[in-house]
Amino acid sequence: MSRYIENYFGIHNNNHTRIEVVPNRSKENEVLSHYLSIGVKIVPIWDLMPSNSTSLVMPDVLMDAIKKYLEEHDEQIVIKGLSEYFLLIDGERINKTINALKEQIEMQKMKCIFLIHSDFSNITKFNNPKYSNSLQYVELSGIHETLYSPTIIVLPSEYVQGPGHLSCYNQLLKKMYDDNGCQEYGESRDYRLSIPQEEFHQKGVNGNIVYVDEPEKIAKIEFGFEMKLPEDLLIMLLNKCHEEKKTIGEILSKKIDVDNIPLANILKELIDHTNDPLWDAMVWFVKQKIDKNTFLHYVIEQGITKENVLHQYIVDCSLDVLDDIDIKSISDERSNSLKHITSNISPMIKEFISRSKDKENAIFMLNNGFEDEKIELVRRLRGYDLFSGIPSEYASYFPELNYYVASFDYGTEELTQYFKEYRIYKLKNTVTSDFAKKALEMKVPNNISSRDEEIAKYRNEKNSCLLVVDGMGAEYLPYLLQIFRMMNYNIEKSAVVSVKLPTSTEFNSINWNNERIQEIKNVDNIAHNGVVKNETNVPEQNIVNILLNTFNRDLLGRIASNIANYSKIIVTSDHGTSRLAVIANEMGLSKRLPFEHEPKDWRFTVEVEGEPMPEGMEKRYDPDRDETYWVVRGYNRLPKQGGKKNELHGGASLEERLVPFIVISGKGSSQTKKINAPQIKEKDDFDI
Known part of the structure; x- marks a missing residue:
């Protein structure tokens, strides 16, 4: 039977060892406040574990730690956080823990009160009325609020560290307990725990703990996107993160700060960094950060290498988009980017021209000021009635054409018309x-x-x-x-x-x-x-x-x-x-x-x-x-x-x-x- 908390605390309880079951965090806080008021010490379960523990302590070791603590401190204590511990271990280990507690209750040698959430009351094996009648097992009344079900993403500390990552189970249990106190029961929460890879796949943990040791999956978790990069490159990138204690985003932003440089400069930045071993990761990073409607995003999406990036940008992908409805904005973006390129791209400009001679919209791509582009502009003028003027795009890309055909008085009407x-x-x-x-x-x-x-x-x-x-x-x-x-x-x-x-x-x-x-x-x-x-x-x-x-x-x-x-x-x-x-x-x-x-x-x-x-x-x-x-x-x-x-x-x-x-x-x-x-x-x- 359940007991009202005010009635329960009015009854004298001589039991040194007992379990008190709370239906929600509010009731637990009331219990803890009561014990603090009468001088009983509150001991978090994570403080009973070895400090900075990168493996989860199993029940037998945990019970030994409690016994040792009580031997060293002859005082009544209340242990909190046991329910969060149960959220990490499998059913078999929970049963072992409950059995060990039952054994201690029978013996009554531990001066210890164990607080457990009512989510676990159905497996506590205290159905015999003697436990509740003797106040060795007490269920406190109140509205039941289900504990949240966390997901613990465990990542290799060899690759991943830094802000947002917990580094041991002590920190994890404390964070889970604190979060449980500041949010509604039933809400889920994800945690990231970075521990050595040798501690992965520990026996006895439950399915809430997910070990991630594949570089591609690690990168996806870290950045939120799939990184289709070679495994050796991902490992190199993750090692860099570990070395500098920064996230993938911070490492790559340091190399190419996409958020703070104009779109027109990004192509040049990629060209300037072609000797960087993380170049492919930088390309991937740029693709994730820039607008998907940009020409550069399209070029990257088609696949680029250090060797062909300029050819893809200037020739192949430019040919692909000639019929695009936004060809004018594409050509403007392309021109603004090429202005910053210092390497010799004239042969590529020539190739684009030669392969687009029969494409009407190619005119928009002839806007970079290269002499070969101006030659092609003049060739294309043959199809226009120039007596009504030079078409606006031609005049914009090659203003000297307007200078050449400008109206001018040669002295007589006949001479003016002739020239x-x-x-x-x-x-x-x-x-x-x-x-x-x-x-x-x-x-x-x-x-x-x-x-x-x-x-x-x-x-x-x-x-x-x-x-x-x-x-x-x-x-x-x-x-x-x-x-x-x-x-x-x-x-x-x-x-x-x-x-x-x-x-x-x-x-x-x-x-x-x-x-x-x-x-x-x-x-x-x-x-x-x-x-x-x-x-x-x-x-x-x-x-x-x-x-x-x-x-x-x-x-x-x-x-x-x-x-x-x-x-x-x-x-x-x-x-x-x-x-x-x-x-x-x-x-x-x-x-x-x-x-x-x-x-x-x-x-x-x-x-x-x-x-x-x-x-x-x-x-x-x-x-x-x-x-x-x-x-x-x-x-x-x-x-x-x-x-x-x-x-x-x-x-x-x-x-x-x-x-x-x-x-x-x-x-x-x-x-x-x-x-x-x-x-x-x-x-x-x-x-x-």
Whole structure:
């Protein structure tokens, strides 16, 4: 029968050894308070075990420990925590414990009161009324509250230690008891106990204790995710945790702090740590921490190694996602990450381009500023109506395209329209029959100055420098003005000026002090040989090289080197070139002029005495050579053997005859003053 606690404590109990069964923690606390008030000592069961015990004490050893304590302390005690102990041992050991207690009750030699929760009353074997009548076994009344069922995860202390881990059974039993006092009965709770692996799989414990010694499972418990990593790597990582007394997350965060670095920097961090033996664990860690909707997460999910991570990121996985609805955000993330990569990734960029030529959405991936990407952008422009403007993505990824086709007043409406069409057809790598006809018929307007007359105005200014870009035609004037303004150069004058026929360097020598003249020959070299001599050069490669390398790098670099030394820098050319003359020939929109002799060039020849000049040519007398030349107009050509694949010059088309003339006078913001006057004189050491 159960007894009310207030009645029970009013009865004198002479029994030295007894069991008191409590229905809940509240009643247990009342019992403990009562005994403390009358001077009875409370002894936790974990204090009776060897300190820092990494194996659970079995009942026989526990009873011996109680006896020893009582021999050393001749006093009445109450033992608490026995129910938590029962939660860890199997049924057989619980029975052994109860039998030992029953034996002690019969003997009445121990001055010890054992508190037990009523969950275990059905196995206490005190059904005989004599035990309850004699108050040797007392069940206290109250609402029964079931003890929680804990799960004890036991991990190897060789791998796992640190905050959140208990290191011995003494700590475990105390923690269980304390938790039992601060939460509702019936709630479950998990504990992590780190002990040496040699103590694993102890006999006598129950199923609440789960031993985990497989590295993958240990890692999952520690971090909350499955770690699909080689076992040797997991062991290395767990050893690192033990060595530094940190968790897996703390170890990996120290190597790559994913929570505190921008997404754009993570790829670089992985690249920089490829020599780290824990690299694969770092990759796994990154995957767990970053947003699953990111491109980097997708790349990692496909599988990466130290060797192929960049190729996967730049090529293979980029090809995979081209049809993704979020391709724009993916490409932005990719670009932001690649900005931080210092290793040579140009070959991978080229491979991506070559494998995505037929993919429309690949345009979004050409946003990293590589020259090969800009070449591909120009190639793709062929499919657009550029007369309505450069598409926004192209202009964003390659702003120089907008500079090249920018609206610009060339002095007359006809000339302005001519060069607008010329630049667009050049980008599209095509020409129409109407434009070919226009190139044949249009002449240099009368208000266009000659280069030689313009350059004569500055020839005697000793503090002026002349930069001659061989082969640079008037098509580039808007582009040059734009990049000069971006450099905050004061543009004193700008104009389109004409050169001499034939439009080759040998006929356009410049009269200037040799010490103050510099030349850049790349445009003319490309016209003759392409970007790389003796190799097939696609036209868009030539365009990009001229804009980025000849102008942005070489020309601006030359000006920057001289701007402090001269009050004026004059930029002009010996002649222009025609890309459309080559295209027209390839498209069958030009013809070979009838000529029975071996011409000097495809675009001009020496006059043949006694014979009429073929139709579609212009005559020009050269007093320096005392010779008259016939120069081809438009895009026709003379029947010379061989051919030019890139651009032509020597003829009388407007793009060959007209060149820029720009005067820069230091830094400033003054407005450009346009002139309609002649051009410069010439230096006789330019080659063709």
